Amino acid sequence: MKVHQLEALVAVADTGSIRAAARLAGLSQSAVSKTLRELETQQKLPLLVRNASGIVFTAAGDKLLSHARLVLGQLRRADEELAELRGDHVGRLSIAVTPWIMHTFVPQALMRFRERMPNVQLEIFEGLTAVTLPRLREGVIDCAVVPHTTAMPAQEFESEPLFAYDTCVIVRRGHPASHATSMAELRDYDWALNFTVATRPALLNDLFWQHGIDIEPRRLHCAHSAAFLLDLVRHAEMLGFCPRPMLATEAAGGWVHVLPLVERFQTSNVSIVSRRNSVPGAPAECFLDCLRGVIRQRARSANPVDRDLFGMLDLLM
Structure with missing residues (x-):
């Protein structure tokens, strides 16, 4: 495998198409396509599937892509270290x-x-x-x-x-649940949370299950951004679960209310x-x-x- 082949593979993954990858690399579409065909021929495996919606990576392509990113990342860092030695x-x-x-x-x-x-x-x-x-x-x-x-x-x-640091349950000031003192009082509210498939069980155990609380899945809404999570708490009447130091930021200033719950949550x-x-x-x-x-x-x-x-x-x- 050659570096320019790995660069072409990563460029297609990052841009979603051969045309965009060629534009990014300053090459022609035919040059990028030829590079990828050569790579597939060398590996004797299909790496990409071209369809009407764009480019889809095969299982082999996904595996090679991970290695390509690591290799190119290490080469970039080597360039940076040598530049540092030159004083650049x-x-x-x-x-x-x-x-x-x-x-x-x-x-x-x-x-x-x-x-x-x-x-x-x-x-x-x-x-x-x-x-x-x-x-x-x-x-x-x-x-x-x-x-x-x-x-x-x-x-x-x-x-x-x-x-x-500790975590806490938050609502907007004046929320109907503002005076709640236990998790049992909160099972019928909607929640804005951040989790992945891997972290969801630990989060639910810390927040609900260890306190004997069962909550309907429809009550749990995943926000893949802290800003989105805070907006849902502030404007959509949801409850949130966040790091206590977040309360010291401008984003949470003036409107957040921390519920005085008897339950304690895991230190992070x-x-x-x-x-x-x-x-x-x-x-x-x-x-x-x-x-x-x-x-x-x-x-x-x-x-x-x-x-x-x-x-x-x-x-x-």
């Missing part, structure tokens, strides 16, 4: 960050990072499990600052704990997560150093905003 400080940093960390610490960390590496291009994903895990596995992102879950096994991922951890045995590039190392510096500085701050925030956190670093 060029490259790209791709990270995933959980929403409340993004709102509280990342802006300052990125300002420091941009001062140190002004020529590095940034790509930031919302650090929800469904978004983060596939991209970490494929090498699309360099690292993630996200809640550590059972979907991140130690044999596959390395994890550096940053914080422990936010960690720096990366693929085991991967080699972090200089941009990733620099960003994480900036992030740790901001966290340490604000942990010592006398600012009331910082004191309120760290009152919701246990620092683990």
Whole structure:
């Protein structure tokens, strides 16, 4: 296999068509098609199925695509490290960050990072499990600052704990359930939650089952964005389940009410997560150093905003 063949495969996956992949690569459609046919001939397997709706990857194509992303990611990082040795400080940093960390610490960390590496291009994903895990596995992102879950096994991922924090049930101020004190009073309301197929059982156990609460599946609505989840709570009369530090962000300011429930929920951890045995590039190392510096500085701050925030956190670093 050759690098340009892997690049063509990834480009088709990212754009959804040979025409768009050719435009992205600055090549003709026939050149991209020929490259993919050569790759299929070499592997003696069909990798793509072309139909009226676009391109569909076969099982073999999906498997090769995962390896292609890893290989190209490692080559990109090698280029960046050599550029760093030349003093060029060029490259790209791709990270995933959980929403409340993004709102509280990342802006300052990125300002420091941009001062140190002004020529590095940034790509930031919302650090929800469904978004983060596939991209970490494929090498699309360099690292993630996200809640550590059972979907991140130690044999596959390395994890550096940053914080422990509690979760809470929220509603908008004035919601009919505002005065509820137990989960038993909440079984007949609709909920806005974030989960994947893999994390759903653990979430439901933490929120409902361990407290002896059965809830109808039709009451559970999955929001694949923190902003969507908060909008559903604020404007659609739903209940939400969120990290307590989210209450310190502007997105939750002034309208969120935390229910004073007798039940307690599992403590969660936010960690720096990366693929085991991967080699972090200089941009990733620099960003994480900036992030740790901001966290340490604000942990010592006398600012009331910082004191309120760290009152919701246990620092683990």
